[in-house]
Amino acid sequence: xxxxxxxxxxxxxxxxxxxxxxxxxxxxxxxxxxxxxxxxxxxxxxxxxxxxxxxxxxxxxxxxxxxxxxxxxxxxxxxxxxxxxxxxxxxxxxxxxxxxxxxxxxxxxxxxxxxxxxxxxxxxxxxxxxxxxxxxxxxxxxxxxxxxxxxxxxxxxxxxxxxxxxxxxxxxxxxxxxxxxxxxxxxxxxxxxxxxxxxxxxxxxxxxxxxxxxxxxxxxxxxxxxxxxxxxxxxxxxxxxxxxxxxxxxxxxxxxxxxxxxxxxxxxxxxxxxxxxxxxx
Numbered sequence: 001x002x003x004x005x006x007x008x009x010x011x012x013x014x015x016x017x018x019x020x021x022x023x024x025x026x027x028x029x030x031x032x033x034x035x036x037x038x039x040x041x042x043x044x045x046x047x048x049x050x051x052x053x054x055x056x057x058x059x060x061x062x063x064x065x066x067x068x069x070x071x072x073x074x075x076x077x078x079x080x081x082x083x084x085x086x087x088x089x090x091x092x093x094x095x096x097x098x099x100x101x102x103x104x105x106x107x108x109x110x111x112x113x114x115x116x117x118x119x120x121x122x123x124x125x126x127x128x129x130x131x132x133x134x135x136x137x138x139x140x141x142x143x144x145x146x147x148x149x150x151x152x153x154x155x156x157x158x159x160x161x162x163x164x165x166x167x168x169x170x171x172x173x174x175x176x177x178x179x180x181x182x183x184x185x186x187x188x189x190x191x192x193x194x195x196x197x198x199x200x201x202x203x204x205x206x207x208x209x210x211x212x213x214x215x216x217x218x219x220x221x222x223x224x225x226x227x228x229x230x231x232x233x234x235x236x237x238x239x240x241x242x243x244x245x246x247x248x249x250x251x252x253x254x255x256x257x258x259x260x261x262x263x264x265x266x267x268x269x270x271x272x273x274x275x276x277x278x279x280x281x
Contacts, residue, residue: 019043019046019047019048019090019212020046020088020089020090020108020135020174020201020212021043021045021046021047021088021089021090021199021212021214022045022086022087022088022179022199022214022216023045023086023087023089023092023095023097023098024076024086024087024097024216025070025074025075025076025077026070026074026075026076026197026216026217026218026219027045027070027076027214027215027216028045028059028060028065028066028068028069028070028156028214028215028216028217029042029044029045029060029063029064029065029068029215030045030070030092030097031068031092032044032068033063033064033065033068034068035067035068039092040092040093040098040099041091041092041093041098042091042092043090043091043092044063044065045060045065045214046089046090046091047063048208048210048211048212049062049210049211049212049213049257050208050209050210050211050256050257051256051257051258052257052258052259053257053258053259053260054254054257054259054260055259057211057213057254057257057260058213058260059156059159059198059213059214059215060213060214060215065214065215066156066157066215069156069217070216070217074217075194075217075218075219076197076216076217076218076219077218077219077221078148078150078183078187078195078197078218078219078220078221079183079220079221079222080183080184080185080186080187080220080221080222080223080224080225081183081184081185081187081222082182082183082222083180083181083182083183084180084181084183085178085179085180085181086178086179086181086199087104087177087178087179088108088146088173088174088175088176088177088178088179089104089108089109089110089177090108090109090110091110093110094108094109094110094177095177104177105177106176106177106178107176107177108135108174108176108177116139117129117139117140118138118139119137119138119139119206120138120139126138126205126206127139128205128206128207129206135174135175135203135206136203136204136205136206136207137175137203137204137206138206140172140175141172142204143171143172143173143174143175144201144202144203144204144270144272144273144274145169145170145171145172145173145201145272145273145274145279145281146169146170146173146174146179146199146200146201146273147166147168147169147170147199147200147201147252147273147279148166148167148168148169148181148197148198148199148200149164149165149166149167149197149198149200149232149251149252150164150165150167150187150195150196150197150198150218150220150229151163151164151165151195151196151197152188152190152191152195152228152229153195153196154190154191154192154193154194154195154196155193155196156196156215159196161232161251161252161254161260161262162231162232162233162251163229163231163232164196164198164232164251164252165229165230165232165249165250165251166200166232166235166249166250166251166252166273166279167183167184167187167229168181168182168183168184169181169273169274169279169280169281170182170281171274171281173201174201183220185224185225186225186227187220187223187225187229188220188223188225188226188227188228188229189220189223190218190219190220194217194218194219195217195218195219195220196215196216196217196218197215197216197217197218198213198214198215198216198252199212199213199214199216200212200213200214200252200253200273201273202253202255202270202271202272202273204270204272205270209255209256209270210256211253211254211255211256211257213252229249230248230249231249232249232250232251233246233248233249233250233251234246234250234251234262234263235250235251235253235263235271235277235278235279236263236277236278237263237265237266237269237271237276237277238276238277238278239275239276239277245277245278246278250278250279253271253272253273253277255270255271263277
């Protein structure tokens with residue numbers, strides 16, 4: 001009976017797989033872009049951002065997600081000096097926030113894969129993983145890294161590039177479903193209405209050169225610091241000269257959009273949330 005139910009659910013979500021997004025408490029658009037519905041089989045937040053006006057890519061306004069906040073009082077908890085774990089999946093159906101987790105596996109697509117999963121056997125030219133091509137990657141070692149940024153504004157409409165600062169990066173992601181991010185100890189507490197956070201990713205190759213920016217209501221817990229976060233400035237490419245790395249609070253990477261680009265890498269270089277751009281895991 002369980003196998004039959006699982007097969008039925010897989011058939012239901014088969015047409016809704018694409019790319020990668022984060023499912024966790026506090027997320028905008030958890031049930032899709034229609035606030036009157038709670039869709040267990042949605043990939044609204046998962047679709048990437050490419051060649052859009054800034055007003056459209058900013059917090060996924062192009063699909064209306066900035067207008068569909070989480071329920072009142074629900075936050076993604078960010079423990080100062082600790083860590084937090086989220087789910088990176090191709091569809092809400094493959095997370096534990098849907099179907100009681102029946103379709104969740106160790107991987108974003110709800111399937112099983114070997115630990116050394118790679119695409120070189122099916123794509124000898126570029127080596128891109130085809131069965132899960134939305135990961136934009138050849139293997140774990142080539143995953144470019146993802147990041148989280150925070151603004152101490154409770155109102156998402158007041159968040160700017162300058163008050164949204166990256167605070168955690170995780171190399172070799174996205175890869176598996178569960179991803180755990182470390183939090184600096186010096187994170188101050190949020191205002192009573194909470195903070196606004198964003199999950200970020202810029203893939204490299206294996207498909208369209210797009211980017212990801214997904215919104216969350218978040219709250220820093222266990223905070224002891226009262227020092228405010230400095231105004232964020234754009235990151236710079238510094239792989240070959242660390243003196244060129246941007247010091248202090250850094251902005252998210254805005255890349256390959258019609259408006260709002262804030263990084264200018266050398267020819268042939270794709271920006272990423274890694275050491276080449278001044279971030280440490």
